[in-house]
Amino acid sequence: MIELRSRGEIDALAETGAVVAAVLAAVNSHVAAGVSLGELDEIARGIAAGAGARPVGGRVISTSLNDEITGGAPDGRVLADGDLLSVAAALDLRGWHARAARSSTVGTGSAGDRSLIEATGQALADGIAAARPGARLGEVCRAIGLVGRSAGYGIPAVGGHGVGRQARQDPAVPNDGHPARGMPLRPGLVFSVEPIFTAGSHDHCDPDGDVLRTGDESRAAHTGHTLAITDTGPRILTT
Incomplete structure (x- = not known):
């Protein structure tokens, strides 16, 4: 079911989005060699709790490393x-959800990795x-x-989706498509845009039932x- 949000509801979603942005900024500032993913999670949980936001599915952040x-x-x-x-960070603040994601290299990183990240941006x-x-x-x-x-x-074959009272709802927002297809974008529609690219093939595998990996490593x-879609254009809620 497609749901359209009022201006006040979009403002509430933006409050959640501001906490999501704060979580990602703090986590990104601590990305360094020698830091564990668990330590990054503790930082994220502290910021979310301080803002009164709740994890989604038991997680404040999900982490993807290399492949x-x-x-x-x-x-x-x-x-x-x-x-x-x-x-990727996803939060629930007073029943309104928002999510965002960011990639970075540890240290300088390779030219190939930097180009891949720049392309998603x-x-x-x-x-x-x-x-x-x-x-x-x-x-x-x-x-x-x-x-x-x-x-x-x-x-x-993964991408964005609707966001609102639920963490994941319609519509699906795949990372490729035909310009003449899909629903018309109406003011009040809220969804995530989430480019995910791999340096190799489209193929992926799910060896442990939790994490998708590239099929060619x-x-x-x-x-x-x-x-959110507004009368004047897109409004980014996770800044």
């Missing part, structure tokens, strides 16, 4: 120079720019996919924002 496409619960693994880390910007009232959802999806395909990256990057 992991979508993450599981942060564990005791310790970051090393050259790692590529993606962190460009795809995010292009996807948001395409989210105009009256456009079709397929235009957003195509804008994202065009960046990935032009760079020769794999585009796994190539690296993956993930970035994203929650946004």
Whole structure:
């Protein structure tokens, strides 16, 4: 079911989004060799709790390391120079949900990893720019996919989705599509835009039932924002 939100409800979602943004900023500032994923989780939980926000599905953040496409619960693994880390944060504040994601390298990182991360960032910007009232959802999806395909990256069959009273709801927002397809974007629609690209193939596997990995062990990057469609254009809620 597609739900449209009022201006006041979108403001409430933006309050949740501000906490999500604070969590990601704090976590990103502590990404360094020798830091464990569990330590990053403690930082994230502290900020969320201080703001009165609740975890979603028991997690404040999910972490994906190197060839992991979508993450599981942060564990005791310790970051090393050259790692590529993606962190997705999702929170519930007074019954309103928001989510966002960010990728970074540990240390300088390789040129290939930096290019992969930059591509997801460009795809995010292009996807948001395409989210105009009256456009079709397929235009957003195509804008994202065009960046990935032009760079020769794999585009796994995962992506964004509606966000609101539930952490995940309609519509699905895949990372590629046809501009003439998909629902018209109407003011009040809220969803996440989440480009995920891999340096290799589109294929992925799920060996442990929790974390998606690239099928060829190539690296993956993930970035994203929650946004609302307004009368004047997209409003990013996770800043």
